[in-house]
Amino acid sequence: MEKYLNNVGDIQFDSKIDDPNFKICSPNQSFQYYNFSKGFQYKGEKYEMLKIWKEKYTTNQNYKVESGYITVRFLVNCEGKTGLFRVQQMDQNYTEFSFNEDFINVILKFVKELDGWIINEYKGQKVDYYQYLTFKVENGIVKEILP
Template identity: 75%
Template sequence: MNAQKLENTYLNNVGDIQFDPKIDDPEFKICNPDTSFQYYNFSKGFQYTGEKYQIQKEWNEKYPAIISKLKETGYITVRFLVNCDGKTGLFRIQEMDKNYIKISFSQDFVNTILKFIKELDGWVINEYNGQKVDYFQYLTFKIENGVVKEILP
């Protein structure tokens, strides 16, 4: 089923991401629209090959010197769905300062982070009862004075 067909009035579970035709890729495949999992529902924990270490390593290799021109401090969290093929979509961004109050980072900086996440290709394909399933994942970028200091969780 493609993502565009998921326009429901009510979501199945709290935290589900509903397709938004203004920002989501209509070709992104959602395998099980009636069942949602979170990355922590699986025994392996973090759902990326090489785990958090590998993501941080890839960031440092691709963007070793990227600095937000505005020198902001805070967090950028990107939540998204990993489908049954290990592909990602339905990206949602939340930006906040070090006191967890909503702010806006420079758009170029946010776009660089989103581009990086979209390029990650080591997401684990998970199964439940012998069937490949979709799951929600998030990455939070901890930023100090415009520099990514850590990628969480």
């Protein structure tokens, strides 16, 4: 018998790629970052995140020909820590695509190092929530980080 997830879009723990020490505080309740009224769920908001990207990460010439979108979806737990990272890649026509693996690793490293995620509450209890970042890439250069 196949086990169904509680909600569409829930990320199931995978021992091959996920940190076994990552704490999931509310496994039976899913929230999305937009369920909260605080806007973008990062201290300093998107401005701070873009500042970190520009200060610490540069574009490698090996990625010149690649354009499209890279989305990293993950869970922010009740302690503001992140885990369960999943990557989706597509070209400019929204068709499945594979970017250079080193480039993906740079983006994943950046997302994993972000440590300003806001802790959210629901009915007085700290809860986990799903967050995503989409990187718009043109000729190997990150032009925008969404949402």
